[in-house]
Amino acid sequence: MLVIALKTLFGHRIKVIGMVIGLAVASLMMTQQPATMLSILGRTYSFIEDVSQPDIWVMDPMVKFVDDAKPLADSKLGLVRSVEGVAWGVPIYRTGTAARLPDGNTANALLIGVDDSSLIGAPAAMISGQTADLRRTDAVFVNDEGARLRFAQKLPDGTERPLQVGDILELNERRAEVVGIAKTGATFSSQPVIYTTYTRARQYALPQRKTMSFVLAKAKPGQNVEALAARIRDETGLAAYSAETFKEMSLWYFIRNTGILINFGMITLVGFIVGAVVSGIMFFNFTQDNLRHFAVLKAIGASPRQLLGMVLLQSFIVGVIGYGIGVGLASGMALISSTFQIKFTPALLAFSAGGVVLICILSSVISVLKVLRLEPAAVFKA
Amino acid sequence: MTADPATQAKPHGPHGPGPVVECRGLTKVYGEGDTAVHALRGVDLVVEPGELLMLVGPSGCGKTTLISIIASVLNGSAGICRVLGHDMLHMPERDKPEFRLRHLGFCFQAFNLNPCLSAAENVAVPLLIGGWRYGKALDRSRELLQQVGLADKADAMPDQLSGGQQQRVAIARAFAQEPDLIVCDEPTSALDSATGEKVLSLIRDMTHSSHRSVIVVTHDARIFRFADRIVAMEDGRIVPLALGAGGALPVAPVPAATLLPVAT
Numbered sequence: 341m342l343v344i345a346l347k348t349l350f351g352h353r354i355k356v357i358g359m360v361i362g363l364a365v366a367s368l369m370m371t372q373q374p375a376t377m378l379s380i381l382g383r384t385y386s387f388i389e390d391v392s393q394p395d396i397w398v399m400d401p402m403v404k405f406v407d408d409a410k411p412l413a414d415s416k417l418g419l420v421r422s423v424e425g426v427a428w429g430v431p432i433y434r435t436g437t438a439a440r441l442p443d444g445n446t447a448n449a450l451l452i453g454v455d456d457s458s459l460i461g462a463p464a465a466m467i468s469g470q471t472a473d474l475r476r477t478d479a480v481f482v483n484d485e486g487a488r489l490r491f492a493q494k495l496p497d498g499t500e501r502p503l504q505v506g507d508i509l510e511l512n513e514r515r516a517e518v519v520g521i522a523k524t525g526a527t528f529s530s531q532p533v534i535y536t537t538y539t540r541a542r543q544y545a546l547p548q549r550k551t552m553s554f555v556l557a558k559a560k561p562g563q564n565v566e567a568l569a570a571r572i573r574d575e576t577g578l579a580a581y582s583a584e585t586f587k588e589m590s591l592w593y594f595i596r597n598t599g600i601l602i603n604f605g606m607i608t609l610v611g612f613i614v615g616a617v618v619s620g621i622m623f624f625n626f627t628q629d630n631l632r633h634f635a636v637l638k639a640i641g642a643s644p645r646q647l648l649g650m651v652l653l654q655s656f657i658v659g660v661i662g663y664g665i666g667v668g669l670a671s672g673m674a675l676i677s678s679t680f681q682i683k684f685t686p687a688l689l690a691f692s693a694g695g696v697v698l699i700c701i702l703s704s705v706i707s708v709l710k711v712l713r714l715e716p717a718a719v720f721k722a
Numbered sequence: 723m724t725a726d727p728a729t730q731a732k733p734h735g736p737h738g739p740g741p742v743v744e745c746r747g748l749t750k751v752y753g754e755g756d757t758a759v760h761a762l763r764g765v766d767l768v769v770e771p772g773e774l775l776m777l778v779g780p781s782g783c784g785k786t787t788l789i790s791i792i793a794s795v796l797n798g799s800a801g802i803c804r805v806l807g808h809d810m811l812h813m814p815e816r817d818k819p820e821f822r823l824r825h826l827g828f829c830f831q832a833f834n835l836n837p838c839l840s841a842a843e844n845v846a847v848p849l850l851i852g853g854w855r856y857g858k859a860l861d862r863s864r865e866l867l868q869q870v871g872l873a874d875k876a877d878a879m880p881d882q883l884s885g886g887q888q889q890r891v892a893i894a895r896a897f898a899q900e901p902d903l904i905v906c907d908e909p910t911s912a913l914d915s916a917t918g919e920k921v922l923s924l925i926r927d928m929t930h931s932s933h934r935s936v937i938v939v940t941h942d943a944r945i946f947r948f949a950d951r952i953v954a955m956e957d958g959r960i961v962p963l964a965l966g967a968g969g970a971l972p973v974a975p976v977p978a979a980t981l982l983p984v985a986t
Contacts, residue, residue: 343856344839344847351838636834639795641823642851716795719830720786720907 341642345650348630349657355629358622359658359703360665363696366615367666370608370692372673375682377604384594385587386525387452387533391432391461394556395565397586398429398572401579405593406586407528409434411550412578419576420555425568427558430455433541434553439534440510441503443493449486449532451511453541453551461556462522462535468505469520474537480509481520486532509534511544528594612695619662620703623655627707631714639716647711655704663696740807742903742935743769743792748801750787750958761787763958764801769903772933774926774948776940778963779955785939786907788955792937793826793905794818806902823852827896829925831908833888835880835895841867841887842876845894852899866894870924886917890924897928904929906938910945922948 349356387406388397398420400410414431421429433453440446454461454474462471467484474481482491482503491503503509509516516536524533536544542551557580559568565582572580581589595601627634634647667689674682750762761784769775777785790796791803794810795818803810806825813821827848835844845863850856864876870890872883880888889909896904906925910918922938922945929936938949946952954963 341850344836344843344850347843348836348838351836632834633836636828636830636836637847637851638819639793639822639828640848640851641819641821641826643819646851717790719795719828719834720790 362618363662369611409553
């Protein structure tokens, strides 16, 4: 029976191609769009993930998300450190700056100043150079994406080369030597990120009375992080959140205040609907064209279960092919735009596969009903 | 675990004593009230084992309705219709596919071959429905195609076959499961005279050689001579069949005459 189902299916090449295209488009949109959205949303908290060591982020109470850092007085650092249960607390500085590149161009960048002594807050993964290199004179790290894109230099022959270790930048008319390329998550605005020590960052930045953006705190062993954060809030009057909570805050700020979720969600939904409609119509037409043959099978003695199995197998096969092509195209597009760092997580692939399965079920429901309700006596009509 | 259906060969001349088909006062009404259409108005019909019976009559007289009920693809309204001892009017719907698969073969006016399957695969359809393995089913199909003279066309697609060849493939398909009763609906209406006669000759030979029963619904007077018996219908009833001058077979059924067995 399965052979009959498959041969009948592939005997209608044009319709199969139509169904597969419909499902491939749906699969592509249901995979690529959410992946892009997740990639963008992931950038909203990538800085928190990159600074992996602290348990708690302490900040001005008016801060709503990670890019919304409001400067704190340096005295707040001592307040946080004095809260019972805090193992250590270090300052981190986060501000915007303009970097002059070796070729004379300038580009805006995000400047991060990490604790001078512990270097807590420095990126954990380095592509070239070591964390300790940051202690060298005028030393800075640049993130990989920034080095490859915005900080890439135009060579006399017209080609571009990424910023490399040894290159010299100029930050606020001060010399900065690139001593390492860090592997970090991309920022929401795709700005290059420059890491240096806290003290040096203050020199690079424009003069400000308050410079500390956050206090990064570590809970002593056995401390409940959420309870400690609450204690810090109570005792310092500052806002304090666990890293996870701060990530969620940043994520939801962007979801609430931008159209990202709705826009990408709409495109994904449109992909689903287009796929369902195209595939559904094609599959229904295919079944309609074969109703007489289904009636013959029914008259000969095929059971409803066998007929159902045939229709579902046909639907499943076009679903698998369409899904494979769609995900393949999405992967290809991700490779082409590799700078965008789109990741296809198992959950995302399961989501789009679920969407394709749903389309297949919706597409085949009408066909299945039509076949099951078919009067076998129809075979005696010429 | 079920046994391989291919190894469960049915005994030849399968049916036990008694008629293959027995209809008494069979009626079929489509619709209700003022719009009701009485397709069958008390049909009495018996088909004996090994008999090739032709059911003739004008369009709309109820022939197709009658064979549809006999073939368990349509429910009768009242009366009795027993096929191989099974009560067709009271058989549960869920049992009918299995009954048709095991006991009935079909031959249709429009051949109804699947255009995406080869001749051998079309013949194998009832076997595949019955759970045969693909390879064994194809082997059996090739044997059947040899019997109908199409051994060299086993791999041909339906659109590569003539009308007569397609009908022979359909006949092979009807005999694939070694059914007790074969129901043929206008098997020659789409064929020219010579091909139609060849097809009926083939049906008769296969029927008699295997002692199976066949009901052929037809308008085609040219093939009447192949029948063991002809039954005429008109307005939903069985009517007597008139012979032509000198006892010749009728060109068309004529009411108010004697129902006669036809010598073969």
